[in-house]
Amino acid sequence: MFGKLFTQIANHVALAAGKPLTFVLCCLIVITWAVTGPIFGFSDTWQLIINTGTTIITFLMVFLIQNTQNRDSVAIQAKLDELVRVGKARNAFIGIEHLPEEEVEQFRERCEAAAKKADKLLAERKTDKSTQPRRPSKTPKSKARAQA
Structure with missing residues (x-):
């Protein structure tokens, strides 16, 4: 519950932070703060307001943006894994960067498990083919030799 709410808040804040209007x-x-400096006599309180505000906003934004980047990175990796694994990717992967981190990780784990399973099947098929006796080829040369 908390993870989903945090993801939604982080998405909205990261999206808003990147807009020109923001x-x-x-x-x-900052301009308003600078202009009010002479009004407040450039007091310690006046300086403390901008310092405290920018410090708190910066501190919180670091974690929100990092969370968003982490989810985007994991989602992109899961999508790439799916594209590598199959020729026709599933539409379920579209938009997974908006899911909570736990759900994106589940997508990634399923892709990894499916890839390992496919690799295992390919290896078994190669082993089966190498243990079977070879059949004589029926090329035109071998037919000509058989008739002679």
Whole structure:
């Protein structure tokens, strides 16, 4: 429950943080703060407001953005694994970067297990073929020799 809520909040905050309007608003806040400096006599409280605000926002954003990047990275890897594993990828992988980290990890684990299973089957088939006796080839040369 908490993981899904956190994922939704992290997605919205990361999306909003990357918009030009957010940058403009942040610039306006800094300009407003700078303009009010003379009004408040450049007091310690005036300086503390911007320092505290930017420190808290930076601290929280580091974790939110890192969470979003981690999920995106795992989701991209799962999609690539699926593309490598099969020629026709399943549509279920579209948009998995929006899922909570645990669900994306489950997708990745299933892809990995399926790839290992496919590798094992291929290895077994190769082993079966190498242990079977070879049949004589029926090429035109061998037919000509058989008739002579």
